[in-house]
Amino acid sequence: MGRPRTPLLSAERIAEAALSLVQSTGGFTMPGVAQKLKVRPSSLYNHVSSRDEIVELLRERAMSEVELPADDPERPWREVVADIMRSYRRSFARYPQLIPLLTEHAVNSTHAITMYNALAVTLARAGFDAADTLRAITLMDSFVLGAALDVAAPDEPWQSSAQVGPELAAALATGAPKPQRADDAFEFGLAVLLRGLRPAL
Amino acid sequence: MGRPRTPLLSAERIAEAALSLVQSTGGFTMPGVAQKLKVRPSSLYNHVSSRDEIVELLRERAMSEVELPADDPERPWREVVADIMRSYRRSFARYPQLIPLLTEHAVNSTHAITMYNALAVTLARAGFDAADTLRAITLMDSFVLGAALDVAAPDEPWQSSAQVGPELAAALATGAPKPQRADDAFEFGLAVLLRGLRPAL
Numbered sequence: 001m002g003r004p005r006t007p008l009l010s011a012e013r014i015a016e017a018a019l020s021l022v023q024s025t026g027g028f029t030m031p032g033v034a035q036k037l038k039v040r041p042s043s044l045y046n047h048v049s050s051r052d053e054i055v056e057l058l059r060e061r062a063m064s065e066v067e068l069p070a071d072d073p074e075r076p077w078r079e080v081v082a083d084i085m086r087s088y089r090r091s092f093a094r095y096p097q098l099i100p101l102l103t104e105h106a107v108n109s110t111h112a113i114t115m116y117n118a119l120a121v122t123l124a125r126a127g128f129d130a131a132d133t134l135r136a137i138t139l140m141d142s143f144v145l146g147a148a149l150d151v152a153a154p155d156e157p158w159q160s161s162a163q164v165g166p167e168l169a170a171a172l173a174t175g176a177p178k179p180q181r182a183d184d185a186f187e188f189g190l191a192v193l194l195r196g197l198r199p200a201l
Numbered sequence: 202m203g204r205p206r207t208p209l210l211s212a213e214r215i216a217e218a219a220l221s222l223v224q225s226t227g228g229f230t231m232p233g234v235a236q237k238l239k240v241r242p243s244s245l246y247n248h249v250s251s252r253d254e255i256v257e258l259l260r261e262r263a264m265s266e267v268e269l270p271a272d273d274p275e276r277p278w279r280e281v282v283a284d285i286m287r288s289y290r291r292s293f294a295r296y297p298q299l300i301p302l303l304t305e306h307a308v309n310s311t312h313a314i315t316m317y318n319a320l321a322v323t324l325a326r327a328g329f330d331a332a333d334t335l336r337a338i339t340l341m342d343s344f345v346l347g348a349a350l351d352v353a354a355p356d357e358p359w360q361s362s363a364q365v366g367p368e369l370a371a372a373l374a375t376g377a378p379k380p381q382r383a384d385d386a387f388e389f390g391l392a393v394l395l396r397g398l399r400p401a402l
Binding site for chain 2: 022025026027097099100101104106107108110114119120124130131132134135136138141142143144145146147149150153156157163164171172173182185188189192193195197198
């Protein structure tokens with residue numbers, strides 16, 4: 001007979017509870033996570049060292065579907081960067097509520113560092129110097145995270161109103177229903193970015 | 202003598218309370234706002250019609266420091282767009298926690314529509330067709346909101362670790378301390394974007 005089975009506490013379950021709190025309330029605290037799991041806050045520390053470690057577990061989850069292309073020095077760098085950015089956006093678009101939490105913490109997870117390494121290698125090979133490599137990676141981050149938030153935007157991100165002028169009204173009328181609108185805008189933005197990015201050779 | 206003075210309930214105070222909840226917990230509910238203001242939830246509805254109206258009040262606040270350049274059809278369109286984007290980022294960077302909340306609601310506030318009108322007029326004048334105008338505005342939105350989140354990022358957004366490869370390490374070593382790093386990266390991204398954006402004439 002014994003006690004009813006309860007799943008063992010684990011880093012995985014702790015991250016799951018934190019994610020659910022972020023999705024319902026926008027944030028999480030250690031006491032909130034403990035309450036959700038019906039354990040004492042001190043029990044959490046048998047599995048994670050700190051709140052920061054939970055944030056990194058959430059980052060791993062947001063990045064879990066990022067796929068890196070095979071390393072091929074012969075492939076044009078713009079194609080490699082485009083593949084990474086598409087996959088990065090797709091993975092993050094599953095968890096838009098995590099984005100501000102993740103950006104306010106320093107990146108310190110294996111998945112993430114692996115992706116940033118791949119971008120840095122690709123840009124360095126293309127002839128970007130170290131300073132422009134950092135700037136270009138920051139630009140890609142900003143664009144991808146903004147675009148991931150756009151995936152969660154309503155079908156019509158702008159409401160029609162008397163204040164909408166004719167030029168804006170004409171533009172809004174071209175917006176296809178989601179998810180096509182967001183996907184179409186992302187591909188346009190990606191093309192603009194790759195056209196504008198040039199190594200300072 | 203009479204009762205101690207308490208500030209009158211107003212849409213302004215309601216928005217203030219919602220903002221403070223978003224900043225501390227990441228989100229807000231009507232009962233939460235009522236509790237914070239020590240009033241009954243039903244009292245809120247004497248001042249705002251819905252939760253959506255509070256979201257739009259928060260959008261107005263996030264956009265309150267957006268300054269639009271004087272309308273000058275002779276000025277190069279890239280300069281006009283650059284002015285608007287700089288001011289848009291600066292204004293939103295004050296409230297990074299609001300960003301996911303605002304992007305998940307359709308835009309329906311005067312400040313915001315006025316800015317989007319200005320962008321649409323500028324792009325249409327530059328020769329962008331209606332579909333590309335919507336795509337370009339979406340790109341600017343994604344980039345600016347991502348860059349506003351970057352302003353709230355830590356001084357060193359990536360932690361050094363054994364996994365950081367030599368190319369990424371060299372790039373990270375060039376990052377000046379905030380706010381210079383984020384500002385510098387934003388100006389680089391803005392230049393890339395404006396170089397890549399071209400009307401399909």
